[in-house]
Every structure is written in structure tokens, then in C-alpha cells.
Amino acid sequence: MTDSLQSGPGTLDRIQQNFLAKAERRLLTWLCSRMPSWVTPDRLTFAGVIGAVMTFAGYVASNWGAAWLILAIIGYFVQWFGDSMDGSLARFRRIERPSYGYFIDHSCDGLVTLLILAGIGLSPFVTMDVAMVALAGYLLLSIHAYLSARVLGEFKLSYLSAGPTELRLMLIGLTIMMMMLGYGPGLFGRWSGFDIFVGAVGGLLIILFIGQTLITGRRLAHKDAGLL
Structure with missing residues (x-):
């Protein structure tokens, strides 16, 4: 899925090719048409x-009982609703504030990512150092997206046919597994199976960042060479 939006001085092409993009867009449009006026x-x-x-809070509180992970799961749904609907509603009502919206939305994205992964790291299921590897991978890929928006006019919202919504669903599934399996001695020393999974995802994100950087760099080199 590709559409355009104004952001700052130019136009950005939003490239969204994740599995759920079309179905999610239909759902968001349906929700936007039913939002009361006081919802902004x-x-x-x-x-x-x-x-x-x-x-x-749900992840941190899981140190005192796995049932608290239900709060974490509810939080994912609330976060999806707010994060997915804010820009959608602005475009639906034609009340976009391109520079303000871009800045506030992605600033909040950084804070949200920190909260979620720090919470996972403070839970008894995943060590903080592994959670920070995943955080680094996600933020690196976000940096790539923001840089590409500046130099290419393209804002890529998905990689390997997965975007933020698929990532949330994966984390919800991981959280359900935490509730079902509990925590105990790790399979690999101090690292549990949850550590291995989260660390592997973080490593994949870092590899994607490196690969996308090389691809985009080559593309820009060819583009600039054509201007000489």
C-alpha cells in the first residue's frame, strides 16, 4: 500500500506493504467514520x-504475578488504537497538521518503544540487556525510515511484509506464552527461551538496518552521479 502525505516542505510517499495493511486500513476508515467529534x-x-x-506497568508488575500480563496485553490494544487512529482520523477529517503531526507522532513512537521494551526487560521473563538489543534494532530501523523520508521522500512503514501492527501481534503472542509457560532457569545459562527469541528479533532488525542502509546508499550514489 502506497499513499502520499504532506510533511514539512515536501510530499512523502508512505510505503506500507505489510500483510494486514489493507484490512487494517478498511477497519480504520470504518472507525474514523464513527468517531464522535470530541475524539481528536x-x-x-x-x-x-x-x-x-x-x-x-503490566510487564513490571508480572514480577508479582503472571496475571498482570493481561494488563500488558490490553495496553497493546489501547496503544494500537491510539497510534493507528490519530493520523487516520486527521486525514479522514482533512485536518492534517503535517509538520506538527509528523514530529509529535514519531517522538511519541520513540517513547512508546522505550516503554514497551524497558517493561519487557524489567519483567522476570527477559533480561534487560537483551531487551535493549531489541530496542536498539527497532530504533536503528526507525532512524533509517526517517533518513529515507528526508533524502528520498519515501516513508517506509514495513519490512519483510511486517509492520508495527504485526509486531504488536507478535509481542501479544509472546506475552501469552509468558503467561502459559512462566519463567525459570534459562535453557542457555542465564538466558531463557524468551531471551533468545527477543534477542533474535533484535538481531534481525539490526541486520535489516545494515542491509537497507547499503541498498539506500547505493541508490543515492547512483542518483547523485546522475546529477554530476
Whole structure:
């Protein structure tokens, strides 16, 4: 899925090719048409951050009982609703504020990612150092997306046919497995199976960042060579 939006001085092509993109877009459009007037994009952005705080709290509280992970799962749904609906509602109502929206939305994305992965690292299921590897991978890929938006005018929202929504669903599945399996001695020393999974995802994100950097760099080199 590719569409365009104004952001700052130019136009960005939003490239969204994840599995659920079309179905999610239909759902968001349906929801936008039914939102009461008091629901605004700013309030939805705030709701998304609150959802991340709920997820953080659920993971931290799981040190005192796995049932608290239900709060983390609810937080994911609240965060999806706020994060996915804020820009969608602004475009649906034609009340976009391109520079403000781009800046606030992605600033909040960084905070949300930190809250979620720090919460996972503070849970008894995943060590903090492994969670920080995943955080680094996600933020590196985000940096690539923001740089590409600046130099190419393209804002890529998905990689390997997966985007933020698929990632949330994966984390919800991981959280359900945490509730079912509990925690105990790791299979690989101090690292549990959950550590291995989260670390592998983080490693994959870092590899994607390196690969996309090389691809984009080559593309820009050819583009600039044509200007000489």
C-alpha cells in the first residue's frame, strides 16, 4: 500500500506493504467514520502513550504475578488504537497538521518503544540487556525510515511484509506464552527461551538496518552521479 502525505516542505510517499495493511486500513476508515467529534487526533496520540504505559506497568508488575500480563496485553490494544487512529482520523477529517503531526507522532513512537521494551526487560521473563538489543534494532530501523523520508521522500512503514501492527501481534503472542509457560532457569545459562527469541528479533532488525542502509546508499550514489 502506497499513499502520499504532506510533511514539512515536501510530499512523502508512505510505503506500507505489510500483510494486514489493507484490512487494517478498511477497519480504520470504518472507525474514523464513527468517531464522535470530541475524539481528536491529539487525544488519540495521548491514548496511544497511555496504552504503552499500561503495557510497561503490566510487564513490571508480572514480577508479582503472571496475571498482570493481561494488563500488558490490553495496553497493546489501547496503544494500537491510539497510534493507528490519530493520523487516520486527521486525514479522514482533512485536518492534517503535517509538520506538527509528523514530529509529535514519531517522538511519541520513540517513547512508546522505550516503554514497551524497558517493561519487557524489567519483567522476570527477559533480561534487560537483551531487551535493549531489541530496542536498539527497532530504533536503528526507525532512524533509517526517517533518513529515507528526508533524502528520498519515501516513508517506509514495513519490512519483510511486517509492520508495527504485526509486531504488536507478535509481542501479544509472546506475552501469552509468558503467561502459559512462566519463567525459570534459562535453557542457555542465564538466558531463557524468551531471551533468545527477543534477542533474535533484535538481531534481525539490526541486520535489516545494515542491509537497507547499503541498498539506500547505493541508490543515492547512483542518483547523485546522475546529477554530476
